Amino acid sequence: MQLGHFTIETISGGTFKTDGGTMFGVVPRALWEGVYPPDENHLIAQATNCLLVRSEEELILVDTGYGSRLDEKHRRRLQAESGDPLLRSLAAAGVAAEDIGTVILTHLHFDHVGGVLSEDEQGQVVTTFPNAAHVVQAGEFQRATSGRDELRAAYSAEWVTPLADAGQLELVEGDVELRPGIHAIVTGGHTRFQQALVLDSDGQQAFYAADMCPTTRHLHSLWCLAYDEEVLETRRRKPELLGRAVDEDWWVLFDHDPDTAAARLVREPRREFTVAEALASL
Numbered sequence: 001m002q003l004g005h006f007t008i009e010t011i012s013g014g015t016f017k018t019d020g021g022t023m024f025g026v027v028p029r030a031l032w033e034g035v036y037p038p039d040e041n042h043l044i045a046q047a048t049n050c051l052l053v054r055s056e057e058e059l060i061l062v063d064t065g066y067g068s069r070l071d072e073k074h075r076r077r078l079q080a081e082s083g084d085p086l087l088r089s090l091a092a093a094g095v096a097a098e099d100i101g102t103v104i105l106t107h108l109h110f111d112h113v114g115g116v117l118s119e120d121e122q123g124q125v126v127t128t129f130p131n132a133a134h135v136v137q138a139g140e141f142q143r144a145t146s147g148r149d150e151l152r153a154a155y156s157a158e159w160v161t162p163l164a165d166a167g168q169l170e171l172v173e174g175d176v177e178l179r180p181g182i183h184a185i186v187t188g189g190h191t192r193f194q195q196a197l198v199l200d201s202d203g204q205q206a207f208y209a210a211d212m213c214p215t216t217r218h219l220h221s222l223w224c225l226a227y228d229e230e231v232l233e234t235r236r237r238k239p240e241l242l243g244r245a246v247d248e249d250w251w252v253l254f255d256h257d258p259d260t261a262a263a264r265l266v267r268e269p270r271r272e273f274t275v276a277e278a279l280a281s282l
């Protein structure tokens with residue numbers, strides 16, 4: 001997709017499956033299974049639609065999928081891809097890890113941050129993108145490394161502290177311009193400091209909603225993830241920000257949708273928003 005001066009491509013950080021209930025929280029299965037049919041093991045297929053943004057200054061990667069370091073038990077349970085799906089996808093776009101100047105992380109769950117670390121031939125953990133600054137909300141980093149028991153299932157400090165040790169971490173606070181034309185919006189909800197992004201160039205905008213609205217099946221404000229820390233905050237911010245996307249004619253980009261990477265939305269009285277125009281990939 002060409003968006004003003006930005007060229008934006010979908011980069012897969014790997015496909016995986018989880019129990020459908022994880023993606024719909026308290027929504028009864030009888031409602032969600034009609035729009036997101038599970039397989040015989042109750043699993044639904046998900047993408048990790050990372051973004052490669054070519055700006056006038058540099059190459060920027062937004063989110064990194066689950067990476068190459070899942071242990072075998074988790075890989076099997078998630079039916080995750082082996083090897084390094086992120087680097088494979090970047091290579092197919094003609095990009096090497098060394099070429100990336102900035103990595104922006106929406107939040108620090110495993111399926112977004114996993115690709116930032118790799119293992120070298122000796123099995124040592126190294127940063128995957130040696131020349132990149134990794135832009136993270138300070139509050140998100142603080143919570144991910146806090147060791148708080150109630151966040152144990154959501155985060156591991158080991159996924160991110162090597163970035164800090166390598167001097168490759170750039171902490172930001174609040175709704176700031178992260179790079180020219182790329183603006184953070186702290187959504188809260190899914191994680192308290194999750195940041196969505198508005199890419200803005202030459203009067204055109206695209207909104208990377210992160211896990212506030214991971215697929216087109218989550219446009220309804222009540223259809224939240226079981227993983228959301230603050231469900232009511234998601235229900236408050238989602239219609240607000242999707243409404244802005246409609247009113248200001250933004251593309252909306254979906255991070256886990258296996259079929260739709262981007263859509264333009266319109267308002268629809270019963271379901272709040274619906275897809276007017278969709279792109280399978282960018």
Ligand SMILES: [Zn+2]
Pocket residue numbers: 109111112211256
């Ligand atoms: Zn996610």
